[in-house]
Amino acid sequence: MNPLNNNKDVVIHSKDLTKKFGDFYAVDHISFEVKKGEIFGFLGANGAGKTTAMRMLCGLSFPTSGEATVAGFNVYNQQEKIKQNIGYMSQKFSLYENLTPSENITFFAGVYGVPRKEIKERSKLLIEKIGLQNEANTLVASLPLGWKQKLAFSVAIFHNPKIVFLDEPTGGVDPVTRRQFWDMIYEAAASGITIFVTTHYMDEAEYCDRVTIMVDGKIEGLDSPANLKLQFGGDNMDEVFYRLARKAERVES
Amino acid sequence: MKQLLVFIRKEFYHVFRDRRTLLIMFGMPLMQIVLFGFALTSEVKNADILVVDNAKDEHSQKLINRYKAASYFNLSEKQISYKDIESEFRKGNIKAAIVFPQNFSTDLIVNKKAQMQILADGSEPNIAKMLNQYISAITQSYQQELNRTIPPSITIIPETRMLYNEEENGSMNFVPGVMALILMIVCTALTSVAVVREKELGTMEILLVSPFKPIMVLVAKAIPYLVLSLVNLTFIFLLAIFLMGVPMAGSIFLFYLLSTLFVSTSLALGLLISNATDSQQVALLISMIGMLLPTIIFTGFLFPLENMPKFFQWFSHIVPARWYYSGVKSIMLKGLGLKYIWKELLLLTVMTIGLLTLAVRKIKIRLA
Numbered sequence: 248m249n250p251l252n253n254n255k256d257v258v259i260h261s262k263d264l265t266k267k268f269g270d271f272y273a274v275d276h277i278s279f280e281v282k283k284g285e286i287f288g289f290l291g292a293n294g295a296g297k298t299t300a301m302r303m304l305c306g307l308s309f310p311t312s313g314e315a316t317v318a319g320f321n322v323y324n325q326q327e328k329i330k331q332n333i334g335y336m337s338q339k340f341s342l343y344e345n346l347t348p349s350e351n352i353t354f355f356a357g358v359y360g361v362p363r364k365e366i367k368e369r370s371k372l373l374i375e376k377i378g379l380q381n382e383a384n385t386l387v388a389s390l391p392l393g394w395k396q397k398l399a400f401s402v403a404i405f406h407n408p409k410i411v412f413l414d415e416p417t418g419g420v421d422p423v424t425r426r427q428f429w430d431m432i433y434e435a436a437a438s439g440i441t442i443f444v445t446t447h448y449m450d451e452a453e454y455c456d457r458v459t460i461m462v463d464g465k466i467e468g469l470d471s472p473a474n475l476k477l478q479f480g481g482d483n484m485d486e487v488f489y490r491l492a493r494k495a496e497r498v499e500s
Numbered sequence: 501m502k503q504l505l506v507f508i509r510k511e512f513y514h515v516f517r518d519r520r521t522l523l524i525m526f527g528m529p530l531m532q533i534v535l536f537g538f539a540l541t542s543e544v545k546n547a548d549i550l551v552v553d554n555a556k557d558e559h560s561q562k563l564i565n566r567y568k569a570a571s572y573f574n575l576s577e578k579q580i581s582y583k584d585i586e587s588e589f590r591k592g593n594i595k596a597a598i599v600f601p602q603n604f605s606t607d608l609i610v611n612k613k614a615q616m617q618i619l620a621d622g623s624e625p626n627i628a629k630m631l632n633q634y635i636s637a638i639t640q641s642y643q644q645e646l647n648r649t650i651p652p653s654i655t656i657i658p659e660t661r662m663l664y665n666e667e668e669n670g671s672m673n674f675v676p677g678v679m680a681l682i683l684m685i686v687c688t689a690l691t692s693v694a695v696v697r698e699k700e701l702g703t704m705e706i707l708l709v710s711p712f713k714p715i716m717v718l719v720a721k722a723i724p725y726l727v728l729s730l731v732n733l734t735f736i737f738l739l740a741i742f743l744m745g746v747p748m749a750g751s752i753f754l755f756y757l758l759s760t761l762f763v764s765t766s767l768a769l770g771l772l773i774s775n776a777t778d779s780q781q782v783a784l785l786i787s788m789i790g791m792l793l794p795t796i797i798f799t800g801f802l803f804p805l806e807n808m809p810k811f812f813q814w815f816s817h818i819v820p821a822r823w824y825y826s827g828v829k830s831i832m833l834k835g836l837g838l839k840y841i842w843k844e845l846l847l848l849t850v851m852t853i854g855l856l857t858l859a860v861r862k863i864k865i866r867l868a
Contacts, residue, residue, distance in 0.1 A: 335709040339702035357506030
């Protein structure tokens with residue numbers, strides 16, 4: 248698995264992308280490219296700027312300077328075009344608690360303009376796939392966290408986006424469910440969806456094709472997990488990360 | 501457009517699955533109508549009144565019989581001194597006393613001018629005022645009757661200050677006030693909470709990342725609550741007519757036009773609040789303290805605006821509920837037409853447009 252050779256299919260391009268809040272550089276001149284079908288990890292401590300960077304790419308926040316395109320569209324003035332081509336899943340697995348799983352799917356798919364007939368057919372298949380047949384008519388509020396997470400991810404990619412942004416998607420979920428969740432991510436990537444994922448779990452970093460390590464708003468390392476381990480001399484991503492993050496001056500916020 | 505419908509359907513799911521919301525929407529109007537209508541009326545019924553008739557002549561007795569006939573009083577006649585009257589007040593046995601001097605009828609017929617005294621318990625100013633008004637009104641109507649039969653005209657002092665119909669039914673004035681209050685709560689509080697809840701849940705973020713336009717989020721939130729508010733209004737309207745016996749003297753169409761406008765104003769306020777806050781508690785607090793209190797105080801349905809200091813009188817002009825209240829009263833109780841409520845309609849329209857503009861601008865700023 249080495250999508251790096253394929254240079255034609257750049258879906259996210261960022262050059263010197265910066266976000267300043269007053270004098271504070273939340274994101275400090277970051278540059279990278281993400282290829283189609285890649286699982287691109289954004290690693291960093293809390294407050295390193297991962298979420299801010301992701302929010303700029305999603306069109307939730309205006310960059311201060313620098314340039315970036317997502318799915319070929321400019322983040323400054325083509326946000327609406329970007330929105331049609333991406334999916335997004337936040338740390339909170341944001342679903343409506345007093346709707347059933349299928350109502351959640353119907354709603355979010357409807358908001359993205361998926362035709363009603365297609366929603367009907369595919370949501371049934373989807374619910375079977377994640378094993379929610381018996382819970383199809385219970386409210387999301389009473390589902391276990393792991394299922395909410397799977398459902399939230401399925402909802403985020405239901406409209407077949409080119410890229411899906413996952414902001415710390417596995418927070419608070421047990422390791423087994425996390426593993427199952429990554430199987431879903433692999434499957435989505437195999438179907439051609441680019442995965443942009445932030446995390447602070449080092450084991451998850453190993454699952455990514457390429458990993459960016461952010462420290463204090465800057466990119467300190469960017470390569471495949473194997474190369475990063477060689478480059479910074481560590482047996483696992485944990486060690487690599489500690490070596491880089493030790494320099495951090497920002498206090499966890 | 502299809503996206504909007506999907507969104508609106510989702511909003512209805514939220515409302516119908518949330519028992520708290522339903523209770524606020526339909527339980528509260530019932531409770532408030534009953535509370536304000538029956539328990540909190542400023543009407544006085546069966547107040548204990550002492551009559552000291554030192555005259556014991558024709559007209560004093562006739563007047564006393566008039567008082568007795570009124571349902572407001574529980575009249576007792578005693579021949580006691582002033583000092584004893586005071587002690588009756590102190591013991592709390594009576595709320596008011598009426599004293600006729602000697603020669604009441606002679607003064608009235610011969611001198612054309614007779615005096616009587618009304619003593620009321622000023623420690624309960626509202627009741628004292630009401631009783632004074634009731635007694636004066638009955639006295640005055642008696643005087644008017646006499647004037648028809650005994651020219652030239654005679655006068656019984658005190659002069660009455662009662663301006664309203666003595667049969668006035670308190671609940672009639674309360675109902676339009678309660679309508680304003682409930683619509684304000686349902687539209688402003690529930691709408692703002694509905695938007696802020698999405699922020700708390702994190703679903704707002706998902707919506708903002710989706711192609712769904714932020715302004716459409718506002719529209720999609722507002723429409724279900726507009727519909728529900730009108731259903732709710734009908735519910736209150738029926739309660740008012742069939743339970744409280746409030747008349748509907750004017751045009752129903754005009755009533756709904758005015759109400760829809762007021763609902764829109766309140767919705768706009770709710771959306772504005774929701775844009776400015778990030779937690780349900782804060783949104784609720786602002787809607788309740790910031791909206792409810794002014795609605796109760798400055799509409800004039802509990803406290804007369806005329807008695808307030810100039811500054812507050814002026815302030816009441818920017819309270820939307822004040823205009824709705826006066827408009828509904830004009831339509832329902834007085835049966836007035838468009839000619840008399842155009843000012844209310846215009847003001848509410850201006851307020852709605854102003855607030856909506858603000859709300860839309862606020863949401864754009866948040867996205868930047």
